[in-house]
Amino acid sequence: MPLNQTAREAERERIARHVLDLVKERGSEIPWTVAMAESGLTRARFEALFADYDDMFDAVAQTWLAPQLQVMEEVLATTLPPPRKMYEFFRRRFVISQERFRADPQFFSILCEMGAANFERVRSYVDLADHYLCELIAEAQADGYFAGLEIDEALSMINQMVTVYTMPDALIYLGDKLSEKKLARIVDTMFIGLSGEAGADASGVNTLKVAS
């Protein structure tokens, strides 16, 4: 009997959670056939839920990233001033990752590796985060911040400067060097300093001085 859409989604999520538990338990990525065998479902039923490994990975990624999506949406819905709003946009996701990392560093590392190895499957999450960040940048520009920059330019610069707080792997090699306080400083530094004029002093295009 085919499942209706809601029941099918719920069943996909149930299996995705089970796959995550197996990853945690066994300390490795779970192949398609193992996931099927461990699911307790018949092959036909399993294949009716997931077209292939990639499709199953999508469900796992969606389940794992659901809290991040939720906090991004919560922050977008607030009416905080732009610097605070952008800080919260990054901070809340960072806190989720940091808690997960601290709770089980090995499990966290494996999930980072899985994400890197299946990057195309998590791209839609990255794209959505970029989309939301563009909204925040537009709001900030309406208040006079990031003057003289196209939204896409500001997006790229901001993403680069906060990379260590958005890329989960950074927790593995930086650990306690990452903190909410430093993130707040970085966000303010960007709000104070980032504009279309930044770059001229550093690269020397505004003077006759040459570097060497």
Place this chain on the structure above:
Amino acid sequence: MPLNQTAREAERERIARHVLDLVKERGSEIPWTVAMAESGLTRARFEALFADYDDMFDAVAQTWLAPQLQVMEEVLATTLPPPRKMYEFFRRRFVISQERFRADPQFFSILCEMGAANFERVRSYVDLADHYLCELIAEAQADGYFAGLEIDEALSMINQMVTVYTMPDALIYLGDKLSEKKLARIVDTMFIGLSGEAGADASGVNTLKVAS
């Protein structure tokens, strides 16, 4: 016949270059025994040059990172204004990595993996770069930049904000999104915005507003 110190260094470097050629040719890390067999040296002679794999890896890393060390020292010796000097400090190393990445992305990736897997062996390079950056920060602070921050705090913030330009792996996943122009903007953004006061707006400690 034991080699004198100079001849021994030269011979270590010669073998290190050969190992790098082998990594490039075969597309994989070169084990100790293979390096020995391919060196054309007797086992006794090889073991007189390198105590063990780690010691050989040190020689390989030293050879690979020599250009970076050289440009850091060149920049430190200049009398450029602080923003330009710091920009050059990061830019010149970034350009070396970018050229190497573009010349042979696969070889570059393997070396990144080797560096990550043997991080303790490249730590002295990272420590030296930090040491030099502290000098640049002290010079900048003498000119009034980064006010109200301890050198170590400024060091950590700056390293975090330019991570994508110093961590070679970033070239693999960001590629042409990294540019000298953006790096110049990031450096200026830090010089304009980074101080002990940054962080209060973003985190809201200066107001009664709360985030949620």
